[in-house]
Amino acid sequence: MVAMTYDPNAYPRFAVTADLVVFTLRDGELCVLLIRRGVEPYAGKLALPGGFTGPDEDIEAAAYRELQEEVGVGPEDVVLEQLRSYGTPQRDPRMRVVTVAWLALGANLPEPTAGSDAAKALWMPASKVLRRPKQLAFDHAQILRDGLDRARAKLEYSTLATAFCPEEFTVGELREVYEAVWGLQLDPRNFHRKVTGAEGFLIATGERTTRGGGRPAMLYRAGKADDLYPPILRATQ
Amino acid sequence: MVAMTYDPNAYPRFAVTADLVVFTLRDGELCVLLIRRGVEPYAGKLALPGGFTGPDEDIEAAAYRELQEEVGVGPEDVVLEQLRSYGTPQRDPRMRVVTVAWLALGANLPEPTAGSDAAKALWMPASKVLRRPKQLAFDHAQILRDGLDRARAKLEYSTLATAFCPEEFTVGELREVYEAVWGLQLDPRNFHRKVTGAEGFLIATGERTTRGGGRPAMLYRAGKADDLYPPILRATQ
DNA sequence: ACAAAAGTGTTTGTGTTACACCCATGT
DNA sequence: ACATGGGTGTAACACAAACACTTTTGT
Known part of the structure; x- marks a missing residue:
């Protein structure tokens, strides 16, 4: 060249x-x-x-x-x-x-x-x-x-998972993405805390849905962040 | 195709x-x-x-x-x-x-x-x-x-830094690699603990060198691992 | 009433940071 | 003696894992 x-x-x-x-x-x-x-x-x-x-x-x-x-x-x-x-x-x-x-x-x-x-x-x-x-x-x-x-x-370290979700989604649906891609079961309670705590990952719409059964879940939209901090780690190896 | x-x-x-x-x-x-x-x-x-x-x-x-x-x-x-x-x-x-x-x-x-x-x-x-x-x-x-x-x-998450080091190197020399690539100063004491604690990153040769001045430093060779666990994180953001 | 999923609180353990301190050499 | 870098110890803190427990719906 x-x-x-x-x-x-x-x-x-x-x-x-x-x-x-x-x-x-x-x-x-x-x-x-x-x-x-x-x-x-x-x-x-x-x-x-x-x-x-x-x-x-x-x-x-x-x-x-x-x-x-x-x-x-x-x-x-x-x-x-x-x-x-x-x-x-x-x-x-x-x-x-x-x-x-x-x-x-x-x-x-x-x-x-x-x-x-x-x-x-x-x-x-x-x-x-x-x-x-x-x-x-x-x-x-x-x-x-x-x-x-x-x-x-x-x-793990990006917000890419939201690409698998519709415009509005619940934390449970986002967890299903991680579980499907990784082929693992994740603790719903710890997962919830992690993703809602990660800066810029999720934006609450203020609405709720019962489409998954059980208690109504908050609906979220993807946030502006591309990188996740702290990351959602796969395993402590 | x-x-x-x-x-x-x-x-x-x-x-x-x-x-x-x-x-x-x-x-x-x-x-x-x-x-x-x-x-x-x-x-x-x-x-x-x-x-x-x-x-x-x-x-x-x-x-x-x-x-x-x-x-x-x-x-x-x-x-x-x-x-x-x-x-x-x-x-x-x-x-x-x-x-x-x-x-x-x-x-x-x-x-x-x-x-x-x-x-x-x-x-x-x-x-x-x-x-x-x-x-x-x-x-x-x-x-x-x-x-x-x-x-x-x-x-951060791979052993790539050893590619910048000669066959045998000290922890201080490895730290200089991280500092040069990241453009940051790192705490020598915590860095030492992290890299010597990461599984498969470094193999001690048993020899020492004084080429950096000060107390003689242990010489290491690159280990077999490709991925680092735990990772050497750049900043807690 | 019960099942199901959402969400909060708490404990315990691990990894990180910041820094005090000692070690072993050259000059 | 002193400077220089190597290396260990430790306390404060952040985060993660495990899990008990409460909340809010559908059936």
Whole structure:
């Protein structure tokens, strides 16, 4: 990149794709959107949604576009963050592809039949998929693994968990997010104190709901903070 | 990436580069390796070392190769980890380039005159560079910023700091790493207790040194742990 | 009345901070 | 003797875990 002369044909050219690890909660389980491949290579296997970046398209814009085309959701429905890039020479047998992988989190994302390209898309529990990593095409098992690790880690020290919640939610619903992503049971009483005490995490709306049964619960909206202090720790190890 | 037909010419082609944020400590300051550009665009400006990925080269291998060519150090001298990718369409005015940025940390890295390509390379204090971000070419100020943020964050909950230390080091030398990267003064007594108490962080060699002056200090080697528990926290905010 | 979930209070233990103090070397 | 940095001890405090207990709804 330094001290090179300009000749567009003198340098190797790669295809650049955007692959998405899209997580949502369904029935208290963390689910990932996968697509059943119809063509070779890896025909019949499952793959992460994704596609090529256009010649004049920002790599982040490509991720949002794929999200719209393959998942049927817009930027306002999800939180998107870059995961990492994967570029082993033989990761796609057809050509040299470098993929930029993205993590997308949303609440109540729709059944994928809505999108046009997404006829063969389905939500699967992430833990179940990772128990049989070989059913995934390309290096997508590794990408999914990395995406899950990232999501789990970020719940601790960021407010990312609210991305899995609707506009207004209860502390109990937020706890279900943590329990689903971490695969752990948390003490409802200590959890309540922690999240309501973390500066900028939750904003009380003043309203209550009984939708979970039991005593009516306060409704909250996500606060402005991005980082959590103090963090919500997973375990004292 | 899904349900596409194979035609190598049907997809946009990008140049893919590896850019490096190489940090080392010099005189107790966190320094980054920069290269003075001799040609347009951005002639005369400073840039991160980096270069094109070869057609059959792994993206990580490209990073290690650039490290060897432009910094003159091999894989055994540094810790390398992927930072993130940058691919705004106009980030390089000559052509469409997606760069995968890497963070490289090492102890006592050499003056860059040794490498052949690196005649115009120099170490500069990272904080000084970021005070005038406009002196950097391309989007390299953003990449450096992200690299510094990552390094600072990882000192808290990983054993990454030992990457800045020689094979054997004292607790005081390790503390200087934290102080240089965070730009803070730490209490030597509490720091000592924390790092010697963190499981798998340090292995005592049984030897002592007086190289820092004062009472002889125990020498340690880096332990096998990657994650720190408990973490070394930056501030109670 | 009872189940269920929300929310508060309390105890106990662990980790952090701030700082007094002693240790072992070089000059 | 003194300066310098290494290292231990300790009290005050913040936070987390565990759990008893009260509150407010639906059935």
